[in-house]
Amino acid sequence: MRSTSSQKKLILLGATGSIGQNCLDVVRRHPERFRIVGMASRSRVRELLSAAAEFHPEVVAIADPEAAETWREQFLALGAKVLTGTDALVEIATWPGAELVVNGLVGAVGLLPTYHALRQGRDVALANKESLVVGGAFIAAAARAGGASIIPIDSEHSAIFQCLQGEDSGALRRILLTGSGGPFRTWPPERIYQATVDEALAHPNWVMGPKITVDSASLMNKGLEVIEAHWLFELPVERIEVLIHPQSIIHSMVEFEDGSIKAQLGMPDMRVPIQYALSYPERLKSDFPKVDLFAIGHLDFEPPDFGRFPALALAYAAAREGGTSPAVLNAANEVAVHAFLQRRIPFGRIPEIIERTLAAHTSHEPADLEDLLEADRWARQRAEEFAREG
Numbered sequence: 001m002r003s004t005s006s007q008k009k010l011i012l013l014g015a016t017g018s019i020g021q022n023c024l025d026v027v028r029r030h031p032e033r034f035r036i037v038g039m040a041s042r043s044r045v046r047e048l049l050s051a052a053a054e055f056h057p058e059v060v061a062i063a064d065p066e067a068a069e070t071w072r073e074q075f076l077a078l079g080a081k082v083l084t085g086t087d088a089l090v091e092i093a094t095w096p097g098a099e100l101v102v103n104g105l106v107g108a109v110g111l112l113p114t115y116h117a118l119r120q121g122r123d124v125a126l127a128n129k130e131s132l133v134v135g136g137a138f139i140a141a142a143a144r145a146g147g148a149s150i151i152p153i154d155s156e157h158s159a160i161f162q163c164l165q166g167e168d169s170g171a172l173r174r175i176l177l178t179g180s181g182g183p184f185r186t187w188p189p190e191r192i193y194q195a196t197v198d199e200a201l202a203h204p205n206w207v208m209g210p211k212i213t214v215d216s217a218s219l220m221n222k223g224l225e226v227i228e229a230h231w232l233f234e235l236p237v238e239r240i241e242v243l244i245h246p247q248s249i250i251h252s253m254v255e256f257e258d259g260s261i262k263a264q265l266g267m268p269d270m271r272v273p274i275q276y277a278l279s280y281p282e283r284l285k286s287d288f289p290k291v292d293l294f295a296i297g298h299l300d301f302e303p304p305d306f307g308r309f310p311a312l313a314l315a316y317a318a319a320r321e322g323g324t325s326p327a328v329l330n331a332a333n334e335v336a337v338h339a340f341l342q343r344r345i346p347f348g349r350i351p352e353i354i355e356r357t358l359a360a361h362t363s364h365e366p367a368d369l370e371d372l373l374e375a376d377r378w379a380r381q382r383a384e385e386f387a388r389e390g
């Protein structure tokens with residue numbers, strides 16, 4: 001398919017996931033504005049092929065090499081080159097001619113494509129919060145070196161980003177990061193400890209991929225978002241406060257030095273922040289469901305309970321410690337969530353495994369990205385050992 005000069009050319013990483021599919025829906029609604037030139041996934045190749053048949057990318061990256069070989073001819077028949085192997089995500093993120101990389105990958109695997117895209121001067125619409133949690137300092141430096149921007153997709157960070165438009169960031173006093181509280185918001189600790197996979201995956205307001213849904217139930221997602229906000233908005237974590245807001249209508253707020261608070265409201269629908277990130281600084285029309293405040297009636301707020309949700313406290317502690325600690329926190333969490341989803345450990349062991357992994361680690365300032373990735377590998381191994389110990 002030919003692209004026109006008015007179409008923004010996108011690379012979509014994680015095209016088969018929840019963010020990826022929502023992004024494709026936004027592009028489908030604005031074909032005159034956006035064109036997908038590349039897309040990447042890991043192993044859900046049938047879904048990737050069906051997206052390729054609809055959006056005609058020039059290139060696809062498939063992480064699973066066997067799947068890439070099995071399906072190569074079918075992608076070639078659609079006019080798409082197939083990349084695979086360890087460097088495929090970086091190669092597609094820096095593909096010539098693209099203007100914006102949408103990173104909807106899950107986990108620390110998103111770090112290198114974000115880093116290299118920014119270094120090359122390419123803007124990144126970022127859903128993959130793990131990029132910033134693991135390598136925030138390196139990502140910020142890459143954006144500076146490349147003269148590129150990160151446009152947040154996470155609804156909370158999109159809200160903060162929108163509230164800060166036209167404001168002097170020096171006048172920002174506090175970020176009030178909202179979260180629904182997840183499915184276990186009102187549960188007693190013993191019940192949370194024994195929660196099943198199905199219970200953890202039943203998020204009250206959002207439909208998302210399994211890892212972030214479990215993170216939302218443990219409040220680790222909010223913890224990762226605190227670290228993400230710290231890097232995006234250059235604010236110390238002490239000035240980023242979490243507020244439980246069960247309706248998920250206010251997506252976050254910012255408080256300025258004069259005491260004024262600005263909030264961004266919307267329905268819990270990821271297509272809204274994705275569309276904003278794609279069209280920024282413009283706003284496009286949409287027919288997505290709109291907020292009806294009369295129907296909602298009231299908006300509630302409560303403080304987070306760090307006792308029942310220790311993952312949030314661990315994230316704040318790792319953020320304060322800095323160095324390699326956030327990377328270790330993230331890696332241990334990925335391993336523990338995976339073990340929980342495989343029904344190998346109870347829900348309550350997720351924060352225990354993270355805490356033990358952090359306790360076994362001596363944080364240091366990473367000299368380079370390889371040093372950071374080594375801390376990530378070490379933490380995965382330790383966390384897996386702790387998960388097996390039972």
Ligand SMILES: NC(=O)c1ccc[n+]([C@@H]2O[C@H](COP(=O)([O-])OP(=O)(O)OC[C@H]3O[C@@H](n4cnc5c(N)ncnc54)[C@H](OP(=O)(O)O)[C@@H]3O)[C@@H](O)[C@H]2O)c1
Pocket residue numbers: 013014015016017018019020040041042043044045062063089103104105106107109127128129130153154155206207208209210211212270
């Ligand atoms: N979902 C949401 O509404 C939401 C909201 C805010 C922020 N986020 C953030 O957005 C990111 C994505 O979340 P999600 O819910 O969309 O996750 P998801 O549904 O699990 O999708 C993850 C995507 O990443 C791909 N992927 C995973 N590992 C890969 C690898 N090694 N190489 C190449 N591709 C790989 C998957 O490919 P396969 O399908 O082939 O496995 C899939 O396309 C996360 O960082 C999350 O925290 C999500």
